[in-house]
Amino acid sequence: MKHYLSQIKEALDYLGKEKRLYLVFLLSLGLGYSGMAITISLIPQVLIDASVSGNYEHMKEKLFLYAGLFFMSFLTSILSQYIYRRCVLRFQAGLRRSVMEKKTRLPVSYFENSHSGEFLSQMIYDINKAEELYRSKYKEAFNPIVALITSVIPMFLLDHTLTMLLLFISLLCVLANAAFSERVKTAGRLTAGASAKLSERSTDILSGILTIKEYQLNEVLSGKFRTANKEYAGNALNREKIGAFLEAMNSGFTVLCSIVFLVAGSVMVQSGKTTYGTLVALMNLESSIIWSALSAGKRFPELFDNIASLERIQSFLTMEEEVIHVPDRLEENQNQSFIEFKNVDFSYKNNREVLNHFNMQINQNEVAVITGRSGCGKSTIFKLLLGFYNADKGYIAIDGKSLEEYGANELRQMIAYIPQRPYLFYGTIEKNIRFGNPQASFEQIVQAAKAACAHDFIMELPGGYDYVVGDKGSKLSFGQRQRIAIARAFLKDAPIILFDEATSGLDYESERFVLQAAEQLIQNKTALIISHRESGVRLCNRKIEISSVR
Numbered sequence: 193m194k195h196y197l198s199q200i201k202e203a204l205d206y207l208g209k210e211k212r213l214y215l216v217f218l219l220s221l222g223l224g225y226s227g228m229a230i231t232i233s234l235i236p237q238v239l240i241d242a243s244v245s246g247n248y249e250h251m252k253e254k255l256f257l258y259a260g261l262f263f264m265s266f267l268t269s270i271l272s273q274y275i276y277r278r279c280v281l282r283f284q285a286g287l288r289r290s291v292m293e294k295k296t297r298l299p300v301s302y303f304e305n306s307h308s309g310e311f312l313s314q315m316i317y318d319i320n321k322a323e324e325l326y327r328s329k330y331k332e333a334f335n336p337i338v339a340l341i342t343s344v345i346p347m348f349l350l351d352h353t354l355t356m357l358l359l360f361i362s363l364l365c366v367l368a369n370a371a372f373s374e375r376v377k378t379a380g381r382l383t384a385g386a387s388a389k390l391s392e393r394s395t396d397i398l399s400g401i402l403t404i405k406e407y408q409l410n411e412v413l414s415g416k417f418r419t420a421n422k423e424y425a426g427n428a429l430n431r432e433k434i435g436a437f438l439e440a441m442n443s444g445f446t447v448l449c450s451i452v453f454l455v456a457g458s459v460m461v462q463s464g465k466t467t468y469g470t471l472v473a474l475m476n477l478e479s480s481i482i483w484s485a486l487s488a489g490k491r492f493p494e495l496f497d498n499i500a501s502l503e504r505i506q507s508f509l510t511m512e513e514e515v516i517h518v519p520d521r522l523e524e525n526q527n528q529s530f531i532e533f534k535n536v537d538f539s540y541k542n543n544r545e546v547l548n549h550f551n552m553q554i555n556q557n558e559v560a561v562i563t564g565r566s567g568c569g570k571s572t573i574f575k576l577l578l579g580f581y582n583a584d585k586g587y588i589a590i591d592g593k594s595l596e597e598y599g600a601n602e603l604r605q606m607i608a609y610i611p612q613r614p615y616l617f618y619g620t621i622e623k624n625i626r627f628g629n630p631q632a633s634f635e636q637i638v639q640a641a642k643a644a645c646a647h648d649f650i651m652e653l654p655g656g657y658d659y660v661v662g663d664k665g666s667k668l669s670f671g672q673r674q675r676i677a678i679a680r681a682f683l684k685d686a687p688i689i690l691f692d693e694a695t696s697g698l699d700y701e702s703e704r705f706v707l708q709a710a711e712q713l714i715q716n717k718t719a720l721i722i723s724h725r726e727s728g729v730r731l732c733n734r735k736i737e738i739s740s741v742r
C-alpha cells in the first residue's frame with residue numbers, strides 16, 4: 193500500500209510547478225460533481241415527504257436551498273474543469289518538449305543500438321499513457337473518493353445503520369479490485385512491449401521492402417510478423433480477460449448492494465423508523481456511493497498501468513546524455529597540428545578493438561585521403577572526430593584544443609560531414625540545402641548548389657528548388673543526394689570537411705559530378721576524405737593507410 197501511495201505521489205511530483213494548481217482544481221472538480229449529485233438526490237426527499245405528510249411549510253425554502261447549492265456546484269465544476277484542463281495541456285506540451293529535446297541530446301550509440309520502430313512505438317504509447325494519466329486517470333480515480341466521502345455525510349444524517357451496511361459492502365468491493373491492480377499493471381506492460389515488437393517488425397518490412405522483394409524474404413519476415421502479432425494478441429486478450437472479470441465481479445457487487453438495501457429499507461419503513469422520502473434519497477445516494485466505490489476500484493489498477501508508462505518516460509529522461517570527453521591530456525610544448533589523434537584506442541561497446549594506438553596528424557588546409565580495407569575503422573575516425581563516440585584511450589585535438597574543450601555544439605559547428613548515405617529530410621530541395629545555414633538567402637542557396645554541381649539537375653526537376661525529394665530523398669538518385677549534401681556543406685562553410693565518399697555505386701557521369709563538387713568544397717579547407725578509388729585519392733595531397741598505422 194505504501195509503495196502504491198508513494199508511486200501516486202511521485203507521479204504527481206512530476207507535474208512540477210503545476211502540481212499545486214492541478215490538485216486544487218482536481219479536488220474542486222470532484223466537489224462540484226458530487227455537490228450536484230447530492231442535491232439531485234435530496235430534492236425528491238423534500239417533495240415526497242411533503243406530499244405524503246401534507247405539510248408543505250418548509251418545502252419552498254428547502255427547494256430554494258438545494259437549487260442554490262446545485263447551481264454553485266455546477267459553476268464550480270465548469271470553472272475547475274477549465275483550469276484543470278489548462279494545467280494538463282501545459283504539462284503535456286512540456287513533456288513532449290522534454291522527450292524531444294532529450295532525444296537530440298542522447299549519444300549516437302543509443303540510436304545505433306536501438307530499433308527505431310520499436311523505440312518510436314514504445315515512446316508514442318508511453319507519452320499517450322502519461323498524458324492520459326493527468327488528463328483523466330487521476331480524475332477518474334479520485335473523483336469517486338470525493339463523491340464517496342461527501343455522499344456519506346448526508347447519508348449518515350439520514351440513517352446511520354443503513355449507511356454503515358452500505359459502506360462495508362463498498363469497502364469489500366474496493367479491496368477486491370485493488371487485489372487485481374498488479375495483474376492489470378503487468379498485463380498492460382506486456383501488451384505495450386508486444387505492441388512495440390509488432391511495430392518493429394512492421395518497420396522492418398516497410399523500410400526493407402526492396403531487399404525483401406529482391407531476396408524473396410516475404411515468407412521469413414511475414415512469419416516473424418505473425419509470431420509478434422500472435423504474442424500481441426495473446427497479451428491483449430489476457431488484459432481483456434482481466435478487465436471482463438473485474439466488470440462481472442463489480443456488477444455482482446452492484447446487484448448485491450441493491451438487494452441488501454431494498455430488504456433493509458423496506459423493513460425500516462414498515463417499522464416506522466424512516467420515511468418514504470428518506471428511503472428514496474438514500475437509494476439515490478446509495479447508487480452514487482456504489483458507482484463511486486466501483487469506479488475507484490476499477491480506476492486505481494488502470495492508474496498504475498498509466499504510472500508504469502510515466503516511469504518508463506522518466507527513466508528515458510534521466511538516461512545518460514552525450515558528453516565529449518578525452519581520456520588523456522597532451523603534454524605541453526608539442527608541435528601542434530590542426531587535427532591530431534595521438535595513441536588513440538577505441539572499441540565499440542562489447543566489441544573487438546577497432547583502433548589501437550592510432551596516430552594521425554593533419555595540418556591546416558591539408559587534404560588527406562584515408563584508405564584501408566572494409567571494416568578497418570575509417571568511418572569510426574570520423575565518428576570520434578565528431579564526438580559521436582569517445583576514445584577509450586589517447587588524445588584527439590583540433591587546433592591544439594582537445595575535443596572536450598570545444599563541447600558538442602562548437603565542435604560540430606567547425607565540421608561539415610558528408611556521410612556515405614546522406615540523409616535528406618522529406619521536403620523541398622531548398623529546405624534540404626538550407627539546413628546547412630538556416631539564415632541563408634535564396635541566392636546563397638543557389639550559389640551553393642552551383643558550386644556543388646547540383647544547380648543544373650535541380651532546374652530540370654519539376655518545380656526546381658521547390659521539388660519535394662520524397663522520404664529520405666527517395667525521389668533522387670544517390671549521386672544527386674550526395675550533391676545536395678555537398679551543397680548543404682558549402683552553405684555551412686565549416687573549416688573542416690569530412691567526406692565519406694561513396695562513388696562506387698555511381699556511374700561515370702555521376703561520379704565525375706560528385707568529385708568535381710567535392711573538389712570545389714575542399715578548396716582552402718582542411719579535409720579528410722575516405723576513398724576507395726583512385727579518382728578520389730587524386731583529390732588529396734596525403735594518403736593515410738589505416739592498416740599501416742593500426
Ligand SMILES: Nc1ncnc2c1ncn2[C@@H]1O[C@H](COP(=O)(O)OP(=O)(O)OP(=O)(O)O)[C@@H](O)[C@H]1O
Pocket residue numbers: 304540541543546564565566567568569570571572573
Ligand atoms: N555502431 C557500431 N557498433 C558496433 N560495432 C560497430 C559499429 N559501427 C561499426 N562497427 C564495427 O567497427 C568496425 C569499423 O567500422 P567502420 O565503419 O569504421 O569501418 P570502415 O573502415 O569505415 O568500413 P567501410 O569501408 O566498409 O565503410 C567494423 O568491424 C564494424 O563492424
